[in-house]
Amino acid sequence: MDSVINLVNAAVLAGTPLLFGTLGEILTEKSGNLNLGVEGMMFMGAVSGLWAAVFYESIAATVSGVLAAIFAVIGSFLFGALGALIYSFLTVTLRANQNVTGLTLTIFGTGIANFLGEILAQNMGGYARVTTVTQGAFANLNIPGLSDLPVVGKLLFSYNFVVYLGIVIALVMWWFFKKTRVGLNLRAVGESPATADSAGINVTLYKYLATCIGGGICGIGGMYVSMVTTNGVWVYNCVSGLGWIAVALVIFVAWKPALGILGALVFGGLSVLRMYVPLGIPMEIYEMVPYVATVIVLIVTSIRQSKENSQPKSCGLNYFREER
Amino acid sequence: MSDGIRKEPVPQESEAARAQQQEEDIRVREAIKTAELENVREHHRQAKAPLVRMVKRDDISRKKAVVIRLAAVVCALVTGGLLILALGHNPISVYAEMVVGSLGSTTVLQETIRNAIPLLITSMAVSLAFRMRFWNIGAEGQILAGAVAASYVALFLSESLGHVPSLLIMAVVAVVAGGLYGMIPAVFRAKWNTNETLFTLMLNYIALCFVKYLQNGPWRDPALNGFPKIAMFGSEARLPKLFGVNIGWIIALVLVVLVSIYLTRTKQGYEISVVGESSNTARYAGINVTKVMLRTMFISGALAGLVGFIQVSGADFTLSENTTGGVGFTAITVAWMSKLNPPVMLIVAFFIAMLTKGAGRIQTAFKIPASAANVLIGIILFFLLGCEFFINYKLVWRKKQTAGAPPKETAKEAVNNG
Incomplete structure (x- = not known):
């Protein structure tokens, strides 16, 4: 029993960056932009979150963990959104191919993150890390009364604040798509931009905003990696593939934000499984599990394609008002 | 009213x-x-x-298009220069150092060429698939598949085979392994329209994990006292050199000609273009889309597999998790910068190899991280992608x-x- 609780606990912690990446990409794809740059934007968020926290520490007289965390979240959101802005400008305004632009964003984002990470390390004397106060802000919360509950405390009330932020974003997004006019408009843009356009919806604005906010959310996921997973230390190539799994997860959860929580939990679990469920197979083979699972998900979802759970129709295609 | x-x-x-x-x-x-x-x-x-309107144009001269693209590259280099300036270095001297560091002496020039070989062949490999609108971003994995197959021959059979036969067999098994590995996602794409972008990508990680497994487990060199490395190949399994660089460069040049001919002068190459334009059109024209897809992905993977062979037998003389060195990804940008055109890839691949080699130099000379190469490649590609707009459209104020x-x-x- 204990080991199951530990596994779920670890799965939540490992799945959170995936959740952010998935949510960001769902929002992006709902606008009809298939942004394959999630990995790049997560990298950008990872380095900028750390950088923002370090920057705050350098200007603050006495470091407050809460403020450092706010700096990290906002910094990563903005830099992730900047990556998405480049993508939007190229694909929406300049009509470049979405696939290639997304791949380029991944190459650029990975490059610039490792680049800036190393520069930061050089500036800090060979090793980029935040102070223990900031580390504390990203540590697991201890909610009086709740965290100490048996079983439930560890399963539900013992995570760092970013985990809860992710769940809140997922639920807000679910409400936004289902219950708000703006959300409905956005879905219309993703399904059929020409129809949305003729209904007076500003397609360009919607695409830009959804993609940039989506990129920002991906950025926060990257920040989670650099602030929580690596404990506030810059590690070369730290995101390494999480962004790509997130892109696949979007398909797995059928573009449903609330389901994203479950998807991220499952894949988080698969990635830590080897530490909790020894099967007697070599570690490196065990490492394959999330990737193999992703492949299986891709195949299964493609075989049982349904109209309900499919990608927004215009995804991957640019909208040219003059050429409709 | x-x-x-x-x-x-x-x-x-x-x-x-x-x-x-x-x-x-x-x-x-x-x-x-x-x-x-x-x-x-x-x-x-x-x-x-509107303040400005976009009008499609179809009459741009080739010369003008080239000028626009060159201008984009210059703009990108200026942007990169601003970044260097922000770090407190003189951009011109940094760029100059990059050129010296990649072309300045015979030794570095040879190394630059050695780096350009895998890049060139891999970009041809992916461009075959790209022309078909098949997003093969799994070249990394296909290279590794080829490398693993070739390494098996090199490690366990080459001593008894002799030099030339073992090299030939290594090449053949690498080509077949890479091709088959590339065909897996094509099968699913053809049958169920499975997303090939993510499929090929996941196969990269799977191949990488497998190589790590070999390196840590069954193929670990026992002579190294537990250090996880695979043994160096014997001399029978090493590619000969010509003008100081392994003969991979000759293979690459021959392939540029062959792939160009294949794409522009043969029926199969034409079929690839038709499927790329529209698979429905292809079907109406009586083209067996599934067959074209499987065949093309086999060739694409096979070329990548050949790169794996060249890397292990010509550059590293062993297999490791760093065998690809990110070539599979960089090749995608090379292919796209060249507009999927093999002769142009020759120039672009050399240019990117220069950039990567030069970035290694500025790391030691200026303490600018070598990741600067990827940043610069990204910026250049962003500008090139953006400039296509000005080639395809005219702005009317x-x-x-x-x-x-x-x-x-x-x-x-x-x-x-x-």
Whole structure:
């Protein structure tokens, strides 16, 4: 029993960056932009979150963990959104191919993150890390009364604040798509931009905003990696593939934000499984599990394609008002 | 709108008056219509005319297109220069150092060429698939598949085979392994339209994990006292050199010619283009899309597998998790910068190899991290992607309003005049 609780606990912690990446990409794809740059934007968020926290520490007289965390979240959101802005400008305004632009964003984002990470390390004397106060802000919360509950405390009330932020974003997004006019408009843009356009919806604005906010959310996921997973230390190539799994997860959860929580939990679990469920197979083979699972998900979802759970129709295609 | 006018109580005095009233009504309505139309036109002329319009153009000269692309590269290098400036270095001396560090002496030039070989062949590999609109970003994995197969021969069979036969067998098994590994996602894409972008990508990680497994487990060199490395190949399994660089460069040059011919002069190459344009068109034309897809992905993977062979037998002389060195990803950008055109890839691959090699130099000379190469590649590609717009579209700016627009007639005036 204990080991199951530990596994779920670890799965939540490992799945959170995936959740952010998935949510960001769902929002992006709902606008009809298939942004394959999630990995790049997560990298950008990872380095900028750390950088923002370090920057705050350098200007603050006495470091407050809460403020450092706010700096990290906002910094990563903005830099992730900047990556998405480049993508939007190229694909929406300049009509470049979405696939290639997304791949380029991944190459650029990975490059610039490792680049800036190393520069930061050089500036800090060979090793980029935040102070223990900031580390504390990203540590697991201890909610009086709740965290100490048996079983439930560890399963539900013992995570760092970013985990809860992710769940809140997922639920807000679910409400936004289902219950708000703006959300409905956005879905219309993703399904059929020409129809949305003729209904007076500003397609360009919607695409830009959804993609940039989506990129920002991906950025926060990257920040989670650099602030929580690596404990506030810059590690070369730290995101390494999480962004790509997130892109696949979007398909797995059928573009449903609330389901994203479950998807991220499952894949988080698969990635830590080897530490909790020894099967007697070599570690490196065990490492394959999330990737193999992703492949299986891709195949299964493609075989049982349904109209309900499919990608927004215009995804991957640019909208040219003059050429409709 | 005419409702408002009709609402006035009409005195029911006589037929004549009613007829007159109806006539009046019609005239008012027509006048309103003309005025509205005029208003709309005026509105279009003045306020709603966009500041700038995009017009598709199909008449751009080749020369002009090349100039635009070169301008984009220059802009990208200037942007990169600004980044270098922000770090407190002189961009010109950094760029100069990159050129010296990649072309300055025979040794570095040889190394640059050695780095360009895998890049060139891999970009041809992915461009075969890209021409078919098949997003093969799994070249990394296909290279590793080829490398693993070739390494098996090199480690366990080459001693008894002799030099030339073992190299030939290594090449063949690498090509087959890479090709088959590339075909897996194609099978699913052809049958169920499975997303090939993510599929090929996941196969990269799977191949990488497998190589790590070999390195840590069954193929670990026992002579290294537990250090996880695979043994170096014997001399029978090493590619010979010509002018100081392994003969991979000759293979690459031959392939440039062969792939060019294949793509532009053969029926199969034509089929790839048709499937890329529209698989429905291809089907109507009697092309077996599934067959074309499987065949092309086999060739694409096979070329990548060949790269794996060249890397392990010509550059590293062993297999490791760093065998690909990110070539599979960089090759995608090379392919795209060259517009999927093999002869152009020759130039671009060399240029990117220069950039990567030069970035290693500026790391030691200026302490600028070598990741700068990827940043610069990203920026260049962003600009190239953006500049395509200016090749395909012409911007038409709003013309200045001509003075003295015709005076507007309001509905009321029109009625009075009539």
